[in-house]
Amino acid sequence: xxxxxxxxxxxxxxxxxxxxxxxxxxxxxxxxxxxxxxxxxxxxxxxxxxxxxxxxxxxxxxxxxxxxxxxxxxxxxxxxxxxxxxxxxxxxxxxxxxxxxxxxxxxxxxxxxxxxxxxxxxxxxxxxxxxxxxxxxxxxxxxxxxxxxxxxxxxxxxxxxxxxxxxxxxxxxxxxxxxxxxxxxxx
Amino acid sequence: xxxxxxxxxxxxxxxxxxxxxxxxxxxxxxxxxxxxxxxxxxxxxxxxxxxxxxxxxxxxxxxxxxxxxxxxxxxxxxxxxxxxxxxxxxxxxxxxxxxxxxxxxxxxxxxxxxxxxxxxxxxxxxxxxxxxxxxxxxxxxxxxxxxxxxxxxxxxxxxxxxxxxxxxxxxxxxxxxxxxxxxxxxxxxxxxxxxxxxxxxxxxxxxxxxxxxxxxxxxxxxxxxxxxxxxxxxxxxxxxxxxxxxxxxxxxxxxxxxxxxxxxxxxxxxxxxxxxxxxxxxxxxxxxxxxxxxxxxxxxxxxxxxxxxxxxxxxxxxxxxxxxxxxxxxxxxxxxxxxxxxxxxxxxxxxxxxxxxxxxxxxxxxxxxxxxxxxxxxxxxxxxxxxxxxxxxxxxxxxxxxxxxxxxxxxxxxxxxxxxxxxxxxxxxxxxxxxxxxxxxxxxxxxxxxxxxxxxxxxxxxxxxxxxxxxxxxxxxxxxxxxxxxxxxxxxxxxxxxxxxxxxxxxxxxxxxxxxxxxxxxxxxxxxxxxxxxxxxxxxxxxxxxxxxxxxxxxxxxxxxxxxxxxxxxxxxxxxxxxxxxxxxxxxxxxxxxxxxxxxxxxxxxxxxxxxxxxxxxxxxxxxxxxxxxxxxxxxxxxxxxxxxxxxxxxxxxxxxxxxxxxxxx
Numbered sequence: 001x002x003x004x005x006x007x008x009x010x011x012x013x014x015x016x017x018x019x020x021x022x023x024x025x026x027x028x029x030x031x032x033x034x035x036x037x038x039x040x041x042x043x044x045x046x047x048x049x050x051x052x053x054x055x056x057x058x059x060x061x062x063x064x065x066x067x068x069x070x071x072x073x074x075x076x077x078x079x080x081x082x083x084x085x086x087x088x089x090x091x092x093x094x095x096x097x098x099x100x101x102x103x104x105x106x107x108x109x110x111x112x113x114x115x116x117x118x119x120x121x122x123x124x125x126x127x128x129x130x131x132x133x134x135x136x137x138x139x140x141x142x143x144x145x146x147x148x149x150x151x152x153x154x155x156x157x158x159x160x161x162x163x164x165x166x167x168x169x170x171x172x173x174x175x176x177x178x179x180x181x182x183x184x185x186x187x
Numbered sequence: 188x189x190x191x192x193x194x195x196x197x198x199x200x201x202x203x204x205x206x207x208x209x210x211x212x213x214x215x216x217x218x219x220x221x222x223x224x225x226x227x228x229x230x231x232x233x234x235x236x237x238x239x240x241x242x243x244x245x246x247x248x249x250x251x252x253x254x255x256x257x258x259x260x261x262x263x264x265x266x267x268x269x270x271x272x273x274x275x276x277x278x279x280x281x282x283x284x285x286x287x288x289x290x291x292x293x294x295x296x297x298x299x300x301x302x303x304x305x306x307x308x309x310x311x312x313x314x315x316x317x318x319x320x321x322x323x324x325x326x327x328x329x330x331x332x333x334x335x336x337x338x339x340x341x342x343x344x345x346x347x348x349x350x351x352x353x354x355x356x357x358x359x360x361x362x363x364x365x366x367x368x369x370x371x372x373x374x375x376x377x378x379x380x381x382x383x384x385x386x387x388x389x390x391x392x393x394x395x396x397x398x399x400x401x402x403x404x405x406x407x408x409x410x411x412x413x414x415x416x417x418x419x420x421x422x423x424x425x426x427x428x429x430x431x432x433x434x435x436x437x438x439x440x441x442x443x444x445x446x447x448x449x450x451x452x453x454x455x456x457x458x459x460x461x462x463x464x465x466x467x468x469x470x471x472x473x474x475x476x477x478x479x480x481x482x483x484x485x486x487x488x489x490x491x492x493x494x495x496x497x498x499x500x501x502x503x504x505x506x507x508x509x510x511x512x513x514x515x516x517x518x519x520x521x522x523x524x525x526x527x528x529x530x531x532x533x534x535x536x537x538x539x540x541x542x543x544x545x546x547x548x549x550x551x552x553x554x555x556x557x558x559x560x561x562x563x564x565x566x567x568x569x570x571x572x573x574x575x576x577x578x579x580x581x582x583x584x585x586x587x588x589x590x591x592x593x594x595x596x597x598x599x600x601x602x603x604x605x606x607x608x609x610x611x612x613x614x615x616x617x618x619x620x621x622x623x624x625x626x627x628x629x630x631x632x633x634x635x636x637x638x639x640x641x642x643x644x645x646x647x648x649x650x651x652x653x654x655x656x657x658x659x660x661x662x663x664x665x666x667x668x669x670x671x672x673x674x675x676x677x678x679x680x681x682x683x684x685x686x687x688x689x690x691x692x693x694x695x696x697x698x699x700x701x702x703x704x705x706x707x708x709x710x711x712x713x714x715x716x717x718x719x720x721x722x723x724x725x726x727x728x729x730x731x732x733x734x735x736x737x738x739x740x741x742x743x744x745x746x747x748x749x750x751x752x753x754x755x756x757x758x759x760x761x762x763x764x765x766x767x768x769x770x771x772x773x774x775x776x777x778x779x780x781x782x783x784x785x786x787x788x789x790x791x792x793x794x795x796x797x798x799x800x801x802x803x804x805x806x807x808x809x810x811x812x813x814x815x816x817x818x819x820x821x822x823x824x825x826x827x828x829x830x831x832x833x834x835x836x837x838x839x840x841x842x843x844x845x846x847x848x849x850x851x852x853x
Contacts, residue, residue, distance in 0.1 A: 006520040009464060010513035013471070017506055019557070022564050024498045025486045 005026070037147075037155040042072075043137035045129025050104055052113050058101050058127030064153030069179040070099040072147040074135065075125075076107040077115035079143040081162035088163050089146075090122040098176070102126040105135050105143050148179045156182075190334040193243025197284075197334075201324040203229050211310035212382075223310035230298035230313050233320060234291040236445035241288050244333050245275045252341040257281060257333045263344040265736045273357035279481060279497075280333035282360055286477070287323050288362050293372040293397070294320065302645035304393050311379035312372070319371055320646050322504040330497050358808035359411045363435055366405025367473040370442060372397045374470035377463045378512050381519045386463060394466070396829055398449060402442045403825035405705040406712035409435055410818035417811070418453070418775065425814060426701070428577040433556040434476030435720035437549050441469040447538050455527040455535060455600060460520040461542070467516060471509040472549070474828035478505055484560065530602040532797070544588040551580045582636070589643050591692065592687060592759055593650035597657075618680075619646040630703055637702035648691035655684040685823025692762065693817025699810025707805045722783060723747045724756075728799055729787070735762040739772075742787045742801065746776065758787040758803075781809035 017032040034122040037043070042063045049057035063070065073089060075082040102123035104112045107127060116123075129135055138147070141160060148157040162168070192281025207229035231654035247255045248271050251264045253289040261281070262274045276285040294316040327333070374395045380386045412435070417425040435774055436719065437559070443467040451458040478484070482498025555572045562568045593615075597608040609616075623642035656662065658680065659672040673681075705720045713728035727743040744756040756774035788802035 002521040003517075005515040008519050009468065010510065013509050013513050016557070017502070017510070019560055019564055020478070020482075020484065020502055020505075023560050024482060024502060153414070 009125060016166050023047070037139055038158065040155055042149055042153050042155055043134075043139075045127070045134040045137050047103065047129055047134055050116075050126045050128045051109055053116055053121060053126060055121065056125050058103065058125040060185070062125060062177070063101070063149050066099070066151040068099070068148050069102055069148050069156065069176070070124075070147055071176070072101045072103065074103045074129075074138065074140050074143055074145045076105045076143050077111040078107065081164065082144045083119070084164045085162040086119050086142050087144075088169060090120060093122040095157060096176075099124055099156055103134055105130050105140070106130065106132045148175055150182070189243050189246055190336065193333065194328075194334040195326055196236040196239040196243070196776070197324065198239070199517070200233050200287075201321065201328060202318040203232050203236065204317045204324055207233065208314055208321055210314075212314035215310040215314075220306060223306045226310050226313035226317075227298040229317070230291070230294040233317075234288075234295040237284075237291045237324075240334075244284060245272060247281065247334075248272060251314060251344065252343055252483075253342070254336050254338070255333075256337045259337060259341055259344050261734075264613070267735070269354070269357060276360050278333075280327070280331045280576055282364070283323070283327050283331055284333050284366055285361060285364055287320060287327060289368040290316070290320050290323065290371055293369055294375075297372055297397070299579075301393065308376075308379055308383060308390070308393075311382055312375045315375035315378045316372060317639030319375070319508060322507065322688065326497075326500050330500055337424075338614045341721045353415060359408060359415055361408075362404050362411060366401050366403075366408050366442075367409060367435070367476065368554060369397065370438060370466075370470040370473050373401065373445070373466045374512070377466035378515065380463060381515050384522065385518060386452065386523060387457040388453050390458050391449045391462065392833070395446075395453065398442065398446055398466075399825050399829045400574070402439070402446055403822050403829070405435070405439050407441060407822045408438060408827065410815060410822075414815055418773065421470040425811070426489065428555070428572075428574050430556050431476075431480055433552050434479050437552050437556075438469050438472040438476065440545050440549040440552070441465060441472055444542045444549075445469050447545075448542050451535055451538050455529070457527045457529070457535060457537075459517075460523045460544075463514060463520065463523070465514045465542075467509075471512075472553075473504075474501075474505050474508060478502060479556075488719040499724025514704040525600065528831070529600070532598070532605050534595065534598045534600045536603075537598050540591055541595065544584055544591075548581060548584045548588075551584065552577065555580070557824070582640075587641055587784060589647050589690070590658045592690070593647045596683065596687070598655045611657070612650055612653065615646060618649055619643070633702045637698050640698040640702075644691045644694040644698065647694070648688055651684055651687040651691065655681075677831055677833065679828045679833070682778045682824045682826070682828030682831070685827060686821050686825070689817045689820025689824055692820060693814050696810050696813030696815075696817060698815055699813065700808040703809045705807045708802065709763055710800060710802050711807070712800045717803070717805055719747060719805050720781075720809075722753070722807070724783075724785070724805055726801070726803060729801055732759075734761065737763045740787065742785075742803070744774070744785050744803075744805075746783060756783070756785045759784045772821045777812060779810075779812060781807055782811050783807055 004046065035149050040058055044060050046059035046061075047057050049055065067112070070087075071092070073085075075085070089100055093100050102121050104126055106129065109130075112126075112128070127134065138145075144162050146159045146163055147155055156179045157170070157172075159172055159175075163172045207226055210222050210223075210229075211226035214220070214225070244255075244257070247258050248250075248262055249268065251258065251262060251659055252269065253259050257278055257280050258274075261278045262271055266274070274281070276282045294313055297304070297309065297316075298313060355640055376390070376397070380390055395481045409432075412432070413425045416427070445462065448458045448462045448465055452462045478498065478501045480502060486496065527535070557570045557578050559570055562570050594605075594608055594612070597603075597611070598605075619642045622645040623638045626641045627638050641797075647752070658676060659669045661669045663669075664672075707717055707719050709715070711717065711726050713726055715726050717724045717726070723746070725747070726744040727745060729740050729742045732739040732741050739759045739761045741757050741759045746753040746756060754776050755774060758774040759772040761770050761772060771786050771788075773784055775785075776783040784806040788804055
């Protein structure tokens with residue numbers, strides 16, 4: 001009995017050690033939050049167009065009947081990383097033929113307009129989410145966030161933070177390639 | 188040149204540590220006094236060389252030597268000098284260097300000050316200390332070299348995180364490490380005792396000052412860290428049960444248990460293998476903390492840059508040190524025991540319950556902290572464990588502990604008269620009930636647990652003072668005589684009174700600021716008035732200011748109470764262009780009764796700049812300062828106990844005849 005009691009601490013330590021060893025797996029990212037939306041249909045939302053930009057608004061209906069996956073990006077003019085991400089998104093649209101939809105999150109319309117005039121508008125549609133309601137429906141944790149939505153309106157992938165830098169861009173491109181493989185190459 | 192000297196000094200320290208790992212302990216088993224005593228020189232040399240390395244790194248920081256990668260990443264030429272110096276331990280590499288420096292300091296401390304410790308025990312202890320030191324010096328040199336150069340050197344550094352530019356924070360890691368790492372020497376003593384196969388009262392007395400010193404630093408470090416989160420981060424709270432906070436709290440809980448169980452070993456020659464186990468586990472939890480903070484195992488608000496490879500190396504070190512010591516324990520502990528018998532109601536019994544509750548509390552925190560890892564590994568589910576779990580599980584363990592803590596010092600060794608104690612404490616119990624009723628009358632509702640906690644804290648405070656008064660027979664004998672008795676009382680007794688009273692004071696703070704906190708988050712235009720906890724706060728707008736390496740938005744809040752002017756608060760939001768980050772400088776009106784706390788949140792997105800509307804967070808935290816006062820009393824109490832005569836002179840001698848080593852019992 002005494003022997004057994006004295007051996008208990010080392011046994012507990014060994015079990016804990018096994019968990020730690022597992023936890024050190026470099027593939028594991030404790031900060032990653034899996035989105036509850038993945039493999040779910042896009043949430044219900046209906047956003048009016050951003051005045052004076054010349055592209056229509058965005059709602060659930062426009063995301064459920066496309067021939068190929070589309071990318072939905074949540075952005076705002078007050079968000080500094082969005083500015084950096086803008087160039088990457090523009091390149092995706094121009095070079096890879098991605099169809100890009102925008103949700104303009106909690107932004108003043110005139111600021112957003114000036115921002116798009118300044119940097120160019122890669123978005124096919126932009127919904128103006130003034131009160132952040134659609135953002136809640138999409139479950140975003142901050143701006144920017146980028147989603148890949150299949151042609152029939154299923155959320156396939158979510159990227160939190162700006163898609164900027166070789167690592168992030170490659171991750172996103174891989175996800176996009178996979179989405180297209182499932183769902184047609186698009187244009 | 189200087190960084191190379193630093194690196195060379197580290198390599199030399201590693202070589203010395205290797206020698207110290209082997210020579211003294213071999214000497215102890217062969218009875219070779221010269222080999223045993225070589226530990227003294229090598230422990231001092233280790234401290235000197237690691238000190239040189241630390242000084243070299245600090246110099247690179249103070250002169251902003253941007254050829255050193257660590258300086259580039261963690262400093263900036265425009266930073267105030269104090270924070271350049273603090274930058275030395277601001278990074279993973281630098282803080283690890285501080286870690287080994289403190290490790291060496293404790294080794295050298297025992298080598299120099301432990302003159303009354305027998306040669307064999309000292310030699311073994313210092314060899315064990317050198318094993319730890321070898322592990323961490325090699326870790327530093329192989330995976331985290333703080334002296335790595337960059338070429339070409341960049342024109343300027345990348346700043347230190349401006350959040351970390353705070354005096355409280357500059358001091359927080361050194362103190363915390365002093366506590367964390369201080370337990371290493373207690374661990375070494377324990378392992379040495381296991382190797383020797385004997386633990387006795389003298390052993391407990393030699394270990395006590397080191398445990399106390401480590402415990403005091405850890406207490407101060409944790410309190411300072413919590414103070415920093417409260418004042419600097421603008422979070423409006425002082426404890427968040429974040430994994431990194433928890434890993435510093437667990438060694439504290441176990442270290443507290445160790446302090447108390449070591450008393451039993453010292454006075455009654457009992458609880459021996461238990462004390463040894465606590466000594467091993469306390470340092471093991473410190474190592475676990477180092478591992479969790481640096482490996483990215485768990486999500487936390489303040490983890491270091493994450494690197495799984497380093498994590499693997501530390502896990503290996505952990506496996507060797509914790510696994511090795513616990514295996515040794517499993518092998519040797521069963522043959523160790525005996526000592527004084529005691530009745531359930533006795534000082535020993537009280538300390539046993541204290542230990543059990545503290546260990547259960549530590550286990551609770553450990554499970555809560557690691558639970559996300561368990562569920563992720565076993566069920567592939569990502570969850571987070573937050574304050575509700577810890578509050579629901581930790582507080583019910585702590586309240587009985589506080590209740591018993593009040594009674595414990597009244598109990599005599601071996602067999603105590605509980606009835607007599609309660610008779611003496613009748614009045615205290617009555618007053619505690621009255622205190623809870625008074626608080627209930629003064630406040631407009633609050634959780635029942637809060638009133639109970641107030642009663643218990645009052646009970647602890649008054650009973651502690653009552654015990655002290657009994658000892659010096661205050662009011663029984665003329666005052667001058669009581670004063671003389673107080674002077675003759677061992678300092679350790681005063682220390683206990685102070686520390687126990689300090690905890691009671693801190694509990695008032697914990698309860699007051701959690702149960703009766705008021706909070707308003709408002710989106711307001713200049714001129715708006717906000718009413719909170721009896722104060723009327725008027726928002727007079729925000730202006731822009733220019734600081735040395737930041738620009739700030741400063742809000743003006745005029746605080747009135749019943750129409751009378753009280754003060755003006757100036758909360759700020761600072762943005763640091765070089766580091767590209769912003770910090771919140773909350774404004775606080777601090778009184779003993781409570782803190783009125785205002786911070787400025789980001790301007791509302793919808794064109795706040797034009798309208799001047801801002802989001803304000805205003806809090807009233809009653810009694811919050813009692814937490815820091817209580818913590819200070821805890822540290823002072825520890826210090827008083829550390830200065831006790833019996834730990835300095837009257838060198839305890841082991842029983843002269845050397846008993847043959849016990850053979851393991853089956």
